[in-house]
Amino acid sequence: MSKSILPIVAIVGQPNVGKSTLLNKVSGKQMAVTSPLAGTTRDRQYSDISWNEVTFTLVDTAGINPLAKDELEHNLHKQVDIAIEEADLILLVADGRLNRLSVDQSIIQKLRRTKKPMVLALNKLDSSKAWEEKLAEFAALGIKNVFPISSINGRGIGDMLDFVAKQVAKTSEEEAVLEENQNGIAVGIIGKPNVGKSSIFNAIVKEERVVVSPVPGTTRTAIDSQLEIEGQPYTFIDTAGLKKKTYRQAQADTYGGFQTFKTIRRSDVCFLVIDSIEEITKQDQRVAQEIFSLEKGIIILANKIDLFRGDKEKLRDYVSMHFPFLWMCPMFLVSGKNGEGLEEALAAIKPIFESRNKQVDNQALSEFLSKKIKHNPPKLLRDQKKPKVFSLHQVNANPPTFELLVNHPAAISQQFRKYIENSIIKDLDFWGTPIILKLKGKDKT
Ligand code: GDP
Ligand code: GDP
Numbered sequence: 001m002s003k004s005i006l007p008i009v010a011i012v013g014q015p016n017v018g019k020s021t022l023l024n025k026v027s028g029k030q031m032a033v034t035s036p037l038a039g040t041t042r043d044r045q046y047s048d049i050s051w052n053e054v055t056f057t058l059v060d061t062a063g064i065n066p067l068a069k070d071e072l073e074h075n076l077h078k079q080v081d082i083a084i085e086e087a088d089l090i091l092l093v094a095d096g097r098l099n100r101l102s103v104d105q106s107i108i109q110k111l112r113r114t115k116k117p118m119v120l121a122l123n124k125l126d127s128s129k130a131w132e133e134k135l136a137e138f139a140a141l142g143i144k145n146v147f148p149i150s151s152i153n154g155r156g157i158g159d160m161l162d163f164v165a166k167q168v169a170k171t172s173e174e175e176a177v178l179e180e181n182q183n184g185i186a187v188g189i190i191g192k193p194n195v196g197k198s199s200i201f202n203a204i205v206k207e208e209r210v211v212v213s214p215v216p217g218t219t220r221t222a223i224d225s226q227l228e229i230e231g232q233p234y235t236f237i238d239t240a241g242l243k244k245k246t247y248r249q250a251q252a253d254t255y256g257g258f259q260t261f262k263t264i265r266r267s268d269v270c271f272l273v274i275d276s277i278e279e280i281t282k283q284d285q286r287v288a289q290e291i292f293s294l295e296k297g298i299i300i301l302a303n304k305i306d307l308f309r310g311d312k313e314k315l316r317d318y319v320s321m322h323f324p325f326l327w328m329c330p331m332f333l334v335s336g337k338n339g340e341g342l343e344e345a346l347a348a349i350k351p352i353f354e355s356r357n358k359q360v361d362n363q364a365l366s367e368f369l370s371k372k373i374k375h376n377p378p379k380l381l382r383d384q385k386k387p388k389v390f391s392l393h394q395v396n397a398n399p400p401t402f403e404l405l406v407n408h409p410a411a412i413s414q415q416f417r418k419y420i421e422n423s424i425i426k427d428l429d430f431w432g433t434p435i436i437l438k439l440k441g442k443d444k445t
Helices: 019-029 069-073 076-086 105-113 128-139 157-181 197-207 245-266 282-293 312-322 342-347 349-357 362-375 414-427
Strands: 008-012 046-051 054-060 089-095 118-123 146-148 185-190 225-229 232-237 269-275 297-303 331-333 389-396 401-406 436-441
Touching (some): 019 046, 046 157, 054 157, 118 128, 118 157, 185 245, 185 349, 197 232, 282 297, 331 342, 362 414
Parallel strands (some): 008 089, 297 331, 401 436
Antiparallel strands (some): 225 232, 389 401
């Protein structure tokens, strides 16, 4: 199952020290990475790494926060604050070719005060000669775990990962306990600040019987609420701060993004909450994009409908227009204040979860494919071979993943690919969830 709750190793560091090169190198080395984003062209800001039988998520903190990306890239202090708050291990990357004074002393001070394990990676030490003296120089900073590495040629990375894996192994065990406690369908309530996430969460939890909360036996801060609705167990994931109001406000937007990422990762289906009496902003769209990129089921909740005075059909159109990529997702007009619409929204979760987990057999897919090709055959692209489509298979569930066997992926137009992707959702009933369609080339040349 991709519903992983993994320890988080946060990469922090100044721009240009090689953070993303390191992330790519480590994830590239890992042939067994089970990232849902594998094979897509999106920028990778995180990757699931299995090393010495320990699995953790490596995150480039400078790139992860969709809400404050530009700001974070250039603000090491913020990255470090987030990492101290949220990560299980902090991996500070510096340019090892520079002298130790180039490493910000106030950052080192900050990191020394935290109890979180931390590692200093001295990057860009491509040749073995430079290592020894650099180590001695940086040891004077008082940091114990210094690893000279080269993200370009891979030197030293294995030793560093050995250490990292050992450090996060304990968290990994605790997370497994959390995961066991995560019963039934995992639901995250996601949205920018003030749209009404905690109000909705509280309204749901108040109405329904909370079965277990909090999770015993771990030191984790997450306190999930487990509910049972008509015999179906659900785990509503507590995005830290949903309930702890002051903490949340102190954190403002910057922190929210990272927490949001963690909640989305653990969810099967997310409630995407927007405020129906405010304009939809880029921030709403970025949050939506993040759920979509992580390939989770999505239900749109236009909240505060008790305050909305306009035409409700127009409101629906307005929302749909701003989230065109969520055309397959249901929308409900709700109120966290008086509970309006929430029952219907809750009822929509299970069917989406079921679609995400179903497996369509090859026979049905084959009939589907020939019908589609007959109706709308793939067009010949300029400078490409004649496109040929052979077969369609479902290779995974939750998220539903399909493989289209063709002669050459390059010969297949984006339109045709989109057409098949959208038709899978419509004709084979995968409403409410993004699906993944991979093209696989049969011919070698
Ligand atoms: P980021 O801004 O910290 O994510 O840095 P990037 O990963 O974008 O790297 C910045 C530049 O440093 C790029 O030109 C990389 O090719 C280069 N770089 C990264 N790692 C190494 C390394 O280990 N050795 C050398 N020589 N160059 C590196
Ligand atoms: P969060 O930051 O997304 O968790 O938002 P909150 O749940 O804290 O809500 C932000 C503000 O909107 C608070 O003042 C809530 O009382 C108010 N609010 C939330 N949902 C509703 C709603 O459905 N109707 C009305 N009238 N107010 C709401």
